[in-house]
Amino acid sequence: MRVKSANLQHDRLSQSKSMVLIDAAEVTKPISRHRRNHSQHYVTDNLINKSFxxxxxxxxxxxxxxxxxxxxxxxxxxxxxxxxxxxxxxxxxxxxxxxxxxxxxxxxxxxxxxxxxxxxxxxxxxxxxxxxxxxxxxxxxxxxxxxxxxxxxxxxxxxxxxxxxxxxxxPFSRLSVQKSASTEILHQGLELKEKKSEQRKSLVFKLNYSASDSSDRNKVKTRLKKFIIRRPSLKTLQEKGLIKDQVFGCHLETLCKRENATVPHFVRMCIEAVEKRGLDADGLYRVSGNLSTIQKLRFVVNQEEKLNLDDSQWEDIHVVTGALKMFFRELPDPLFPHSFFEQFVEAIKIPESNRQLKTLRALVILLPPCNRDTMKALFEHLRKIVFNTSTNLMSTQSLGIVFGPTLLGSESDSGNMAVCMVYQNQIVELMISEFDAIFC
Known part of the structure; x- marks a missing residue:
C-alpha cells in the first residue's frame, strides 16, 4: 500500500517542476532545505547562471x-x-x-x-x-x-x-563568487569601521598639533615680519651692485642715464656691425636669425659681459639684426613714445607735403633727448640700407613693414589694427625717405 504523508504534495510539485527545467546545471543541483543556506547562495548562484x-x-x-x-x-x-x-x-x-x-x-x-x-x-x-x-x-x-x-x-x-x-x-573572480553574501557584508562593515577610526585619530592628532604648535607659529610670523621690515630696498641693492639693471626691457631713458649717453651702447654696436659687414646681405632685417643664438646674445648683453660682435659665434648678420629688433620691441615705452603716437598719426594724415614734414620735424624736436638721438641714429642707418637696395633687396617700403609695429604703437588696443599698421608703416617710410628734412 502507498502511505500518504504531509510531504507528498510537495514532492509531486518538485517532480513536475524538474521535468520542465532547461538548464542541466539546475536539474542536478540539490535543493537546499535550509533558509540560511538559501539566502547566502542566492546572489552568487544567479551570477553564475547569468554569466553562463x-x-x-x-x-x-x-x-x-x-x-x-x-x-x-x-x-x-x-x-x-x-x-x-x-x-x-x-x-x-x-x-x-x-x-x-x-x-x-x-x-x-x-x-x-x-x-x-x-x-x-x-x-x-x-x-x-x-x-x-x-x-x-x-x-x-x-x-x-x-x-x-x-x-x-x-x-x-x-x-x-x-x-x-x-x-x-x-565580473567576480571564482574566489569572490564562492564567498557568501553575509561574509562580504561583514567585511564591508569592518572596513568602514576601520576608516572611521583612522579619521578620528587623524583629526585628534591635528587638533593636538595645532594647539601645541600655535605659539611656535606666532614666533615664526614675528621673525618673518622683522626680516621683511629690515630687508634692504631695491635702490640699496642696486647701489651695492648686487642687482643690476638689464639692457633688454629697460626704459630707454634709464638705460641712457646709466650709460651716460643719449644712444644706448648696444644700439651703436649693432649698427656699426651691420654697416661694417652686412649692408649687402639679402633680406637684411627681414630675414630672421637663429632664435637660440639671439637669446644667447641677449643673455651676454644683460649680464654686462664683454661683447664682441666680430666674434665667430655672431658671424651671422641676421643674428645681430634680430637682436637689435628685439631690443626695440621689448622697450616698455617704444622709441616713438605712446604719448606721441596720436600726434604722429595726425601728422602723417596731412595732405600737404611741406606742412607734413614741418609737423614731423616739430614732433621730433619735442621728444626726450634719448628718444630723439636714438631715432636719428637708427633712421640714418636704415637710409644707408636703402642705398644698397640693389644687393640687399630691402626698399623703404620693406623697412617700413618691418620696423613700423616695432618702433611705435598705441598704448591701448582700441581702433582698427589694420588701419593702425598702415599709419605705422607710412611714418617709418617717411622718416627714412625724408631723413634730411626731419632730422637735419
Missing amino acids: LVNQNKEGILNKTKISEKGKKLRKSWMTTYVVLSEERLEFYKDAKELTANLKSGTKSEYIDLCGAQIEWTNEKSSRKNVFQITTESGNEFLLQSDADVTVQEWFCAIRNTIDSLGTVK
Whole structure:
C-alpha cells in the first residue's frame, strides 16, 4: 500500500517542476532545505547562471578600425580581422590560425575591454554601411563593420548583451563568487569601521598639533615680519651692485642715464656691425636669425659681459639684426613714445607735403633727448640700407613693414589694427625717405 504523508504534495510539485527545467546545471543541483543556506547562495548562484547564459563565445570576421585613443583622434585604417567575443572582452586576430597559435603559445592579442564600454550605431563617421562604434571606459574608440546585414546585427546584439551583463564593474573572480553574501557584508562593515577610526585619530592628532604648535607659529610670523621690515630696498641693492639693471626691457631713458649717453651702447654696436659687414646681405632685417643664438646674445648683453660682435659665434648678420629688433620691441615705452603716437598719426594724415614734414620735424624736436638721438641714429642707418637696395633687396617700403609695429604703437588696443599698421608703416617710410628734412 502507498502511505500518504504531509510531504507528498510537495514532492509531486518538485517532480513536475524538474521535468520542465532547461538548464542541466539546475536539474542536478540539490535543493537546499535550509533558509540560511538559501539566502547566502542566492546572489552568487544567479551570477553564475547569468554569466553562463549571456557570456557565450562568438567568433567571426569583421572589418575594424581605431579612430581615437584616449581622446586623441586617429586616422582611419580599415582592416579585416578575426574577432572573438569572450566573457569580458573582444579579441582581434589576423585569422583563425593565429588564434590557435596564440592559444598554444599563450601570446596575448589585441583586445577591447568591454567593462564600462558603450556601443552604438553610427553612420556619420564612415561612408560604409552597417557600422557600429565601441567606446571603452579609457576613451578609446573603435569602428566595426560588415557588409552582411544579419552578421553585423548578431554581433551588435551579442556585444551589447555582454556589455550590459558586465556593467561598470568587472565580473567576480571564482574566489569572490564562492564567498557568501553575509561574509562580504561583514567585511564591508569592518572596513568602514576601520576608516572611521583612522579619521578620528587623524583629526585628534591635528587638533593636538595645532594647539601645541600655535605659539611656535606666532614666533615664526614675528621673525618673518622683522626680516621683511629690515630687508634692504631695491635702490640699496642696486647701489651695492648686487642687482643690476638689464639692457633688454629697460626704459630707454634709464638705460641712457646709466650709460651716460643719449644712444644706448648696444644700439651703436649693432649698427656699426651691420654697416661694417652686412649692408649687402639679402633680406637684411627681414630675414630672421637663429632664435637660440639671439637669446644667447641677449643673455651676454644683460649680464654686462664683454661683447664682441666680430666674434665667430655672431658671424651671422641676421643674428645681430634680430637682436637689435628685439631690443626695440621689448622697450616698455617704444622709441616713438605712446604719448606721441596720436600726434604722429595726425601728422602723417596731412595732405600737404611741406606742412607734413614741418609737423614731423616739430614732433621730433619735442621728444626726450634719448628718444630723439636714438631715432636719428637708427633712421640714418636704415637710409644707408636703402642705398644698397640693389644687393640687399630691402626698399623703404620693406623697412617700413618691418620696423613700423616695432618702433611705435598705441598704448591701448582700441581702433582698427589694420588701419593702425598702415599709419605705422607710412611714418617709418617717411622718416627714412625724408631723413634730411626731419632730422637735419
